[in-house]
């Protein structure tokens with residue numbers, strides 16, 4: 077490779093873009109550059125996710141500051157010819173604003189990017205995660221060096237406390253205090269763990285950090301090891317995150333060869349190393365005690381606390397667990413100081429939070445914003461508003477342990493306290509935006525179904541409770557419930573919250589309780605009027621074929637699993653015989669002429 | 676090579692293809708120093724090699740790691756990613772994570788079920804496809820997502836699943 081390249085192409089190779097074909101695009105790009113003899117002049121750099129996965133595969137070209145989106149291999153020859161040979165950006169592939177449709181000429185033009193504040197994700201999309209040199213060039217491992225060479229463990233603890241950082245894995249426990257507890261625990265052998273189980277089915281911030289900037293987490297764990305007196309760390313990563321595991325392994329190997337892990341780091345007599353442990357698909361393993369069981373090779377069954385992990389954790393030794401995002405804040409805090417961090421955010425919630433923005437907003441993806449930003453700014457600023465300009469109904473925050481925030485609270489600041497006050501939680505940071513086409517009862521049922529699948533079965537309130545609540549919600553969705561069922565539902569939820577052994581059961585009812593609180597009228601519509609206002613609950617809708625639109629192609633009839641769509645006598649049109657219809661909706665989905673109505 | 680008494684007990688042909696697989700699994704366990712802590716890693720490897728967690732594989736692992744078969748079985752059945760029955764040539768993995776759900780994953784499942792004539796979790800009679808679901812496969816940006824074998828398909832539409840599968844039927 078030549079010393080100086082005229083252009084740098086930052087090609088995203090995060091999971092989202094890879095799924096959309098980033099590797100094929102990269103191969104084609106290399107081939108075309110080779111063909112034109114440009115390989116020496118133009119550098120392709122694989123990066124992690126910059127949060128705009130929906131527009132993948134994405135590529136930024138520097139220093140021209142040209143943003144490309146949704147690249148296809150077939151675009152590449154033209155792109156190389158136009159941009160790299162003739163110096164004209166290839167217009168058809170440039171990123172456009174989802175709202176105005178204008179081409180994005182700089183980051184500042186794009187609300188999605190310009191309103192963010194990046195600390196955790198500062199390197200994602202900028203460095204090649206498989207090259208430690210690039211991390212180091214961006215001040216990587218500087219914090220570790222500073223800690224080992226200039227600070228005592230007590231100084232590190234003080235700095236973290238000063239930052240006001242709280243755990244990003246769910247509960248929001250103050251990180252400085254957690255570290256202090258491990259530091260104070262007696263014994264020579266202590267363990268620290270990074271929780272990369274990311275179980276919330278709509279969250280992917282931890283994955284993006286691990287895929288896009290794995291060294292950050294390694295550096296932070298070493299810092300924690302030094303501050304607390306632990307010399308061994310584990311990263312517990314879910315098996316589904318194959319790319320993250322691969323990049324972590326590469327990063328660990330590089331860190332070891334640079335002497336940033338292993339024995340006698342920075343010649344300060346401090347030993348630290350990290351091992352990766354892979355899960356096997358169980359949400360409950362995100363819970364601390366279950367996670368430790370799983371690391372030891374057992375079923376992931378939670379244990380009663382106390383004893384807390386800092387008293388008796390892995391193999392009976394003091395252990396302390398933090399979430400990936402929590403760790404990812406640490407190097408910045410050490411470099412810039414706890415005070416600088418505490419200057420961001422609200423009184424009790426400091427710093428930034430990463431959210432996985434999904435659902436019916438124009439811009440979905442990963443965003444990092446200062447704590448205390450309002451939901452309105454996220455949905456209508458960064459998110460670009462609701463698709464098709466429909467009305468905002470609610471946001472669901474915190475996944476299966478969280479709750480919803482209705483439209484009247486759009487101006488609530490997003491931080492730990494305000495959200496808890498509304499019956500939701502900041503949680504892991506999954507944020508699903510819903511409009512009038514989403515049914516709140518159905519959403520509650522979706523999360524409860526998740527909890528039925530994921531309840532580990534150890535304690536009865538959770539094992540039986542989740543199933544009964546799910547059944548009740550199903551009867552409501554099917555229009556078969558009576559009003560008394562709502563009271564039963566509420567009682568069951570409260571019982572499960574109070575009597576379950578671990579956090580899964582204690583919080584599993586939150587989505588139900590919060591939708592009951594803010595959207596009781598939707599429950600009532602399902603029960604009293606046998607109607608799903610959003611037209612989502614299948615049993616309460618009727619499918620019919622609009623005669624004037626039907627072309628008689630017969631696709632619906634062939635796809636109907638119960639063969640209840642017939643040709644009308646003497647006409648090239650079809651109709652549905654309602655008695656046998658099981659309301660699967662196949663006909664609605666397959667008709668190419670929008671001739672099937674759903675009411 | 677597989678120890679002869681263990682081979683006899685588990686009815687493993689000591690000189691066939693199977694023996695090579697067992698040997699490879701044994702090598703992996705040796706790397707882990709036969710530590711019972713590594714059970715989950717070993718089961719991942721076993722499933723990868725044998726396609727599913729057969730009874731003899733579970734017994735072999737239990738023996739080699741010196742843990743009760745009940746514990747091996749308990750772990751193998753606890754975690755969603757392990758399966759004790761063979762799967763089809765292609766796994767069709769429909770994402771049922773939140774992002775995919777709100778964009779219509781359920782309808783894709785109904786379409787696939789009626790297309791393939793199987794229910795969730797089942798394998799087609801010709802042994803070609805097994806229909807399974809997962810919670811978030813990391814492609815939320817292009818939801819709803821379906822993974823067939825190793826290919827990820829994004830922004831899947833129910834009416835296009837037939838076309839999506841055609842590519843795999845010929846092979």
Ligand SMILES: Cc1cc2nc3c(=O)[nH]c(=O)nc-3n(C[C@H](O)[C@H](O)[C@H](O)COP(=O)(O)O)c2cc1C
Nearest residue numbers: 243244245271274275362363364398399402579580
């Ligand atoms: C059922 C359940 C699932 C959880 N899943 C996760 C998870 O996937 N990732 C995570 O970081 N924390 C998860 N947690 C929270 C952890 O138990 C723990 O509080 C967290 O990892 C502590 O790290 P923090 O202080 O940095 O937030 C879960 C908790 C419960 C009860």
Ligand code: SF4
Nearest residue numbers: 626627629630632667
């Ligand atoms: S698929 Fe649509 S157009 Fe074709 S027969 Fe059915 S309703 Fe008519």
Ligand code: SF4
Nearest residue numbers: 636657658660661663
């Ligand atoms: S909804 Fe399902 S059962 Fe009813 S007509 Fe359409 S395809 Fe047939």
Ligand code: FES
Nearest residue numbers: 090092093125129
């Ligand atoms: S994976 Fe490419 S932007 Fe997220």
Ligand code: FES
Nearest residue numbers: 770772775814815
């Ligand atoms: S929710 Fe389907 S890929 Fe994440």
